[in-house]
Amino acid sequence: MLEKLSSGLRDALNKITRAGYIDKKTLDELAKDIQKTLLAGDVDILIADNLTKRIEERALNEKPPTGMTPKEHVTKIVYEELVKVVGKKPEIMMKPGKIMFIGLYGSGKTTSIGKLSKYYQKIGLRPALIGCDIHRPAAMDQINQLASQINVPCYAPKDIKDPIAILKTGFDKLKKYDMIIIDASGRSSLDKDLAEELKNIADFAKPQEVLLTIPADLGQAAGEQAKGFKELVGITGIFLTKMDGTARGGGAITSCAITGAPIKFIGVGEKIDAIEVFDPERFISRLIGFGDIQGLLEKAKEAEFKPETAEKIVEGKFTMNEFLEQLKAMQKMGSLKSVIGMMPGLPVKIPKEFDMDKQEGKMKKWSYIIQSMTKQERDDPQTIDTSRVKRIAKGSGTTEAEVRELLKSHGQMKKMVKMFSSGGKRGMMSRFAKKFKGF
Ligand SMILES: Nc1nc2c(ncn2[C@@H]2O[C@H](COP(=O)(O)OP(=O)(O)OP(=O)(O)O)[C@@H](O)[C@H]2O)c(=O)[nH]1
Numbered sequence: 001m002l003e004k005l006s007s008g009l010r011d012a013l014n015k016i017t018r019a020g021y022i023d024k025k026t027l028d029e030l031a032k033d034i035q036k037t038l039l040a041g042d043v044d045i046l047i048a049d050n051l052t053k054r055i056e057e058r059a060l061n062e063k064p065p066t067g068m069t070p071k072e073h074v075t076k077i078v079y080e081e082l083v084k085v086v087g088k089k090p091e092i093m094m095k096p097g098k099i100m101f102i103g104l105y106g107s108g109k110t111t112s113i114g115k116l117s118k119y120y121q122k123i124g125l126r127p128a129l130i131g132c133d134i135h136r137p138a139a140m141d142q143i144n145q146l147a148s149q150i151n152v153p154c155y156a157p158k159d160i161k162d163p164i165a166i167l168k169t170g171f172d173k174l175k176k177y178d179m180i181i182i183d184a185s186g187r188s189s190l191d192k193d194l195a196e197e198l199k200n201i202a203d204f205a206k207p208q209e210v211l212l213t214i215p216a217d218l219g220q221a222a223g224e225q226a227k228g229f230k231e232l233v234g235i236t237g238i239f240l241t242k243m244d245g246t247a248r249g250g251g252a253i254t255s256c257a258i259t260g261a262p263i264k265f266i267g268v269g270e271k272i273d274a275i276e277v278f279d280p281e282r283f284i285s286r287l288i289g290f291g292d293i294q295g296l297l298e299k300a301k302e303a304e305f306k307p308e309t310a311e312k313i314v315e316g317k318f319t320m321n322e323f324l325e326q327l328k329a330m331q332k333m334g335s336l337k338s339v340i341g342m343m344p345g346l347p348v349k350i351p352k353e354f355d356m357d358k359q360e361g362k363m364k365k366w367s368y369i370i371q372s373m374t375k376q377e378r379d380d381p382q383t384i385d386t387s388r389v390k391r392i393a394k395g396s397g398t399t400e401a402e403v404r405e406l407l408k409s410h411g412q413m414k415k416m417v418k419m420f421s422s423g424g425k426r427g428m429m430s431r432f433a434k435k436f437k438g439f
């Protein structure tokens with residue numbers, strides 16, 4: 001979905017992830033890269049301009065919050081500004097009422113009506129359809145077939161050529177249903193005749209929701225079209241169709257944003273269940289491809305990982321003190337596995353001993369054990385022999401086996417850390433350390 005936009009944005013952001021530090025030049029380059037990508041993806045030039053300007057301005061002027069590196073901060077800004085462009089999380093009509101679909105020829109009205117009916121059916125509401133496409137000969141057959149396929153009542157007579165007459169009878173016949181969804185005619189452009197017909201339908205039906213279908217591959221023309229329909233009948237939302245079939249789609253998305261009407265649903269295929277409620281945050285996360293980027297940022301903020309600890313680790317020192325710090329940090333961050341999993345480019349397998357999710361009890365014990373060690377033992381755990389193990393177990397109220405388990409885990413983690421640190425300042429652990437230090 002929107003591969004072109006997506007890969008361009010990913011490349012632009014990856015560049016800064018690779019860059020050692022961020023300065024005005026790096027930001028300029030990022031802004032240029034993003035702008036190029038947006039334009040190539042059919043995003044309106046004004047929107048692309050404004051967006052990149054805002055990103056650059058914020059990145060230059062805002063200080064990264066504690067616990068967040070400048071790189072993370074910039075990524076977050078790019079993410080937030082993109083989310084703003086595609087709008088707020090939409091409200092989906094849940095109260096019984098009328099929904100009217102409008103849009104040009106072949107934009108996906110009838111198909112989307114089928115999808116939306118199925119969607120409502122699934123959540124326990126009872127939709128019913130009225131076909132008002134009096135012009136295209138096969139239109140009434142199409143909607144009747146669709147309705148019977150999903151078991152939804154439908155009034156779409158072939159012999160009545162007046163939409164208002166159809167609506168009158170239709171509303172009467174279907175009054176016990178929750179959602180009455182009206183399918184209107186399309187046209188190759190929004191001409192005077194169609195405009196008048198749609199206006200009459202809207203005036204008579206008084207739909208609470210008017211959804212405009214816009215195919216995602218429409219490009220820059222989408223803006224004008226959306227504006228035209230909006231002025232005519234006042235659309236309440238956009239159903240962005242054919243999102244599966246285009247690598248660009250930026251024109252539709254951002255031009256829709258011009259009208260201020262929220263994208264409510266997206267169509268992602270021809271099948272009846274190829275519908276998604278539009279979620280700006282999820283959509284942009286997917287587009288940028290950082291998976292659960294927000295989760296990482298939140299967790300990184302929460303964890304009070306001491307930068308000094310990370311530095312020591314990078315330098316190859318890994319005493320019991322660092323071990324304890326690490327364990328505490330991990331516990332706050334949730335499982336190390338999930339944190340590492342959220343960092344792009346870290347294909348590392350974490351030993352299950354360090355999956356701290358369900359190990360709170362063990363953590364407590366381990367910290368008692370470490371507290372029972374002398375400074376020398378903590379700095380150099382290799383000096384801990386059998387008699388010292390005995391003493392430490394006694395002092396901490398644990399068993400010798402538990403002390404040995406901790407020593408073993410420390411050894412394992414040291415190894416893992418070494419593996420991270422290999423590659424010196426550019427190594428994984430170094431990056432990990434910087435991430436928490438905020439430079
Ligand atoms: N791939 C893909 N195809 C879609 C999607 N939505 C609709 N289509 C296809 O687009 C074509 C036109 O869809 P319709 O629902 O007939 O469009 P319409 O707006 O009702 O067209 P008219 O009634 O002629 O104005 C059909 O072949 C659909 O299968 C979608 O989300 N993805």
Ligand SMILES: [Mg+2]
Nearest residue numbers: 109110133139
């Ligand atoms: Mg149709």
